[in-house]
Amino acid sequence: MSITAIKGMNDILPGEIETWQFLEATARNVFGTYGFAEIRTPAVEKTELFCRSIGETTDIVEKEMYTFDDKSGNSLTLRPEGTAPVMRSFIQNRLHTLDPVSKLFYMGPMFRYERPQKGRYRQFHQIGAEVLGVEDPKIDAQVLSMLNQYFCRIGIESVSLQINSLGCPECRPGYRQQLIDYLEQRLDSLCADCQRRYKTNPLRVLDCKASGCKEATVDAPEMLEHLCADCEEHFSAVKKHLLALTIPFEVNARMVRGLDYYVRTTFEMVTDRLGSQNAVAAGGRYDGLVESLGGPALPGIGFAIGVERLVLMKGEEKIIPPVPQLFIAALGQAACDQAFVLMTELQRAGIRAEMDYQGKSLKAQMRRANKLNAAYTLIIGEEELKSGEAQLKCMADSKQSQAKLGQLAELLMEKLTK
RNA sequence: GUGGGUGUAGCUCAGUUGGCAGAGCACCAGGUUGUGGCCCUGGUUGUCGAGGGUUCGAUCCCCUUCACUCACCCCA
Numbered sequence: 001m002s003i004t005a006i007k008g009m010n011d012i013l014p015g016e017i018e019t020w021q022f023l024e025a026t027a028r029n030v031f032g033t034y035g036f037a038e039i040r041t042p043a044v045e046k047t048e049l050f051c052r053s054i055g056e057t058t059d060i061v062e063k064e065m066y067t068f069d070d071k072s073g074n075s076l077t078l079r080p081e082g083t084a085p086v087m088r089s090f091i092q093n094r095l096h097t098l099d100p101v102s103k104l105f106y107m108g109p110m111f112r113y114e115r116p117q118k119g120r121y122r123q124f125h126q127i128g129a130e131v132l133g134v135e136d137p138k139i140d141a142q143v144l145s146m147l148n149q150y151f152c153r154i155g156i157e158s159v160s161l162q163i164n165s166l167g168c169p170e171c172r173p174g175y176r177q178q179l180i181d182y183l184e185q186r187l188d189s190l191c192a193d194c195q196r197r198y199k200t201n202p203l204r205v206l207d208c209k210a211s212g213c214k215e216a217t218v219d220a221p222e223m224l225e226h227l228c229a230d231c232e233e234h235f236s237a238v239k240k241h242l243l244a245l246t247i248p249f250e251v252n253a254r255m256v257r258g259l260d261y262y263v264r265t266t267f268e269m270v271t272d273r274l275g276s277q278n279a280v281a282a283g284g285r286y287d288g289l290v291e292s293l294g295g296p297a298l299p300g301i302g303f304a305i306g307v308e309r310l311v312l313m314k315g316e317e318k319i320i321p322p323v324p325q326l327f328i329a330a331l332g333q334a335a336c337d338q339a340f341v342l343m344t345e346l347q348r349a350g351i352r353a354e355m356d357y358q359g360k361s362l363k364a365q366m367r368r369a370n371k372l373n374a375a376y377t378l379i380i381g382e383e384e385l386k387s388g389e390a391q392l393k394c395m396a397d398s399k400q401s402q403a404k405l406g407q408l409a410e411l412l413m414e415k416l417t418k
Numbered sequence: 419g420u421g422g423g424u425g426u427a428g429c430u431c432a433g434u435u436g437g438c439a440g441a442g443c444a445c446c447a448g449g450u451u452g453u454g455g456c457c458c459u460g461g462u463u464g465u466c467g468a469g470g471g472u473u474c475g476a477u478c479c480c481c482u483u484c485a486c487u488c489a490c491c492c493c494a
Contacts, residue, residue, distance in 0.1 A: 117488060
């Protein structure tokens with residue numbers, strides 16, 4: 001076996017790339033109408049950025065990051081998500097001084113060292129968006145509206161929007177302790193994982209799929225019942241605005257987050273079509289993150305979409321790549337040379353032209369023209385070279401006509417556009 | 419990190435209770451000395467994932483390993 005790609009890192013080949021281009025172009029289009037501008041940040045950042053933003057004790061930071069020392073001994077990390085780099089760039093470039101509200105979107109590869117499986121890869125791609133500087137719950141609803149519209153535009157319907165509120169530094173610690181106390185009394189019923197993590201990440205227990213944990217937590221206290229007045233008001237307003245915008249959603253009080261920086265509104269677009277990787281997009285509010293990274297005290301909210309998961313959902317709906325508009329079948333050395341010049345001239349004129357380079361028989365060349373799905377085939381041999389007129393065959397109806405070689409581009413343009 | 423499944427032609431997969439390795443599709447050529455699709459005829463392609471063991475003989479049995487894949491976990 002020769003050299004292969006890294007485990008969990010995939011090539012995107014012709015035939016599939018068209019779907020990616022469609023998904024990306026649609027994102028640029030939809031996000032653009034909502035006033036978002038694209039931003040691109042490096043694939044590598046200082047390790048510290050992710051430790052401080054995502055959280056030291058999260059799985060991502062503890063065991064999933066591609067971290068290495070460069071030749072100067074700096075600890076660098078391939079970005080495992082997109083929000084932290086955007087925040088870093090936002091702060092570093094003082095974007096808040098240009099406009100009190102920043103709406104940014106990005107797309108690109110992310111890296112996490114996980115065991116690959118369907119919909120989960122070591123290099124994966126996210127399309128994400130962030131709004132900085134708005135605390136009004138209207139912006140929560142607008143971000144969800146944009147996400148909702150994006151899914152409509154790309155033609156994916158089998159997803160549902162789930163929302164929750166995680167409270168804030170005012171109300172969450174108290175609730176968290178209450179939950180720990182509750183779980184402590186039912187430790188025996190919990191699975192091994194939950195017995196281990198109920199203290200460090202008690203909210204995760206509520207999301208556990210083990211039957212014992214599910215039963216033990218049916219009456220567990222929920223964050224939504226313990227929100228402080230401000231958080232309660234915020235969450236109510238988000239729901240009100242979503243209703244006003246007729247965006248369907250359901251409240252999932254047990255939705256948790258893998259990243260520490262989320263507060264208040266969190267949401268996911270989930271599907272039942274992708275096995276265990278059921279989230280195709282997720283995000284939430286992260287007031288306080290910018291400040292904790294050394295920037296101004298600005299609220300923020302954003303989301304990320306898993307592009308591989310969208311591609312999986314688009315599945316069989318292949319987008320057909322462009323086919324040649326003309327195939328030139330040439331016979332003999334002189335005609336081949338002339339055909340090569342002709343083909344290049346047509347390409348310069350913007351016409352997708354193809355020819356054969358292997359000196360094949362006319363029959364074989366016709367077969368290839370057919371296989372490539374070319375609209376027209378030009379047949380050119382010794383006779384045609386002399387007369388300056390060649391046979392132009394329409395592949396759809398098999399009709400042939402004479403075409404002057406000098407006026408081929410004009411003729412084709414006319415035929416192809418009608 | 420844990421557990422299961424699968425590795426045979428370019429692709430999808432058969433197969434052999436251990437005895438020279440198959441089909442369909444694809445590809446190539448011919449049937450038409452310069453005309454595609456349908457049809458017909460013929461043809462090419464494999465270290466049967468890798469390494470070791472058992473055996474007269476292994477693609478098949480055993481061990482190891484790698485890759486892919488699904489699930490757990492985690493998450494987009």
